[in-house]
Amino acid sequence: MLYSLDEDGKSFVVNHKFVETAASDLGLLEKAIEEWIAQNPALLFPKEQVLVFAQSVAGASMADILGLDSLGKLIIVEIKRDWSDRSTVSQLLEYAARYQDSSYETFNQLAKEYKNWAGRELIERFREFADLPQFSERDLFRSQRVFIVAPESDIALKKIVQWLRRYGVPIEFVPFRLFADDQQRPRFLDIEGATGETEAQGGDDVWAGHWIFNTNETYCPGAYERMFAERVIAIQGYENGGENLEGAAAGQKVFAYVNRQGIRALGDIIDEKVKPGKGIFLDNKGVQLPEEYHLDVAWKVVLPQDLALSNSQAADMGYSLPVRTVFGQLHRGKLAARIESEVRKRGAPSSSA
Numbered sequence: 068m069l070y071s072l073d074e075d076g077k078s079f080v081v082n083h084k085f086v087e088t089a090a091s092d093l094g095l096l097e098k099a100i101e102e103w104i105a106q107n108p109a110l111l112f113p114k115e116q117v118l119v120f121a122q123s124v125a126g127a128s129m130a131d132i133l134g135l136d137s138l139g140k141l142i143i144v145e146i147k148r149d150w151s152d153r154s155t156v157s158q159l160l161e162y163a164a165r166y167q168d169s170s171y172e173t174f175n176q177l178a179k180e181y182k183n184w185a186g187r188e189l190i191e192r193f194r195e196f197a198d199l200p201q202f203s204e205r206d207l208f209r210s211q212r213v214f215i216v217a218p219e220s221d222i223a224l225k226k227i228v229q230w231l232r233r234y235g236v237p238i239e240f241v242p243f244r245l246f247a248d249d250q251q252r253p254r255f256l257d258i259e260g261a262t263g264e265t266e267a268q269g270g271d272d273v274w275a276g277h278w279i280f281n282t283n284e285t286y287c288p289g290a291y292e293r294m295f296a297e298r299v300i301a302i303q304g305y306e307n308g309g310e311n312l313e314g315a316a317a318g319q320k321v322f323a324y325v326n327r328q329g330i331r332a333l334g335d336i337i338d339e340k341v342k343p344g345k346g347i348f349l350d351n352k353g354v355q356l357p358e359e360y361h362l363d364v365a366w367k368v369v370l371p372q373d374l375a376l377s378n379s380q381a382a383d384m385g386y387s388l389p390v391r392t393v394f395g396q397l398h399r400g401k402l403a404a405r406i407e408s409e410v411r412k413r414g415a416p417s418s419s420a
Contacts, residue, residue, distance in 0.1 A: 135207065
C-alpha cells in the first residue's frame, strides 16, 4: 500500500491511500501495458537503451515486443497482465526457437511497418543506434535475450527461470505492480527492470575490472566535457536516482563513451559511493537540471575527439561494445585490456589526473 505525502505549511501529512490492484480488476488490457513499455523502454531496461522495432499484431503469433540491444541481440518480451505460470516460459521459448530461424528480411519487414519508422531499413536504424556504420545485417539476431513481464508468477515458473539462467539461457522474469486510487483508477506503476545488458564469456576471458559509461549527450550536449573537468561520471533524471552508477569499487577502471564519437576517456574509480551532485547537467540557459548523481573518477587519459576510439574500431579489435548501457561491465577482460592499451597509446595522461 502507498500513501501520498502532501505539504501542510512547514510539514508533510499523510493524505491519499493507493492500493495494489490487479490489472484485470482495473479493466486494463495487456495491450495497454505493452504500449507503456514499447513507448518507454526504460521502464523495462533502466540500465541500457533498447531499439524497439515491432509489437504484437492482432491475429499474428508473435511476441508482444521485439527489439535490439547495442550488440545486435534480439530482445523478446512477453507480457502478462495478471498471474504468470510455467506455460509462459514454454510460449516464450517457442517464440525464441522460431525467431532463431527467421531471416533478416522477416524482421526488416516488421520494422518497416512499425509506427513512426516510415519504412526505414532496420539495419540503417541499428547502425545509427549502435554507432556501428559498417555493421552487417548478417550479424544481427545471432543471439537472443528473453523477458517475461508479469505482476506475479507461480513458484514453478521462477524455479524454471532460475534453472535456465544457471545454464546460460538469457531469460529474466521482471515483476511489476499497479496501484490504484480509491476511484479504482490506476495511478502508479512499480517495475523492477531488467538487470542489464549481458555478454557471453568465452574461456578464461573473464571480467578484469573494466566498466563502460555512456555520457548520453541526447538532452544535454557538452555534459561530458564538464564530467572530465570535474573528475566524475554523472547521470541525471532517472526515476531510480543514482542506482545506475552503483556496483563499482575503488581502483576499477572506467571508459567514457560519447555517442557518435567513441571512447573519449579512461579513468580510475576513486570512491564507490554514488552521491547527489550538480554542475554537469544544465539547460540551455545554464540552469541546473534536477536529480543529478556523481561517481568520482580520476581521469588518466582524455582524448580529443579526432582520436576517440569508435565502436567500429573496437569491433575491429574483437569487441563490439555495449555502448547503450548507462554503466556496465566489459565482461571480456582480455579484450577490454587491449582497448585500454589502445586508449593509452592514443593520448597522454590528463593534466587534471
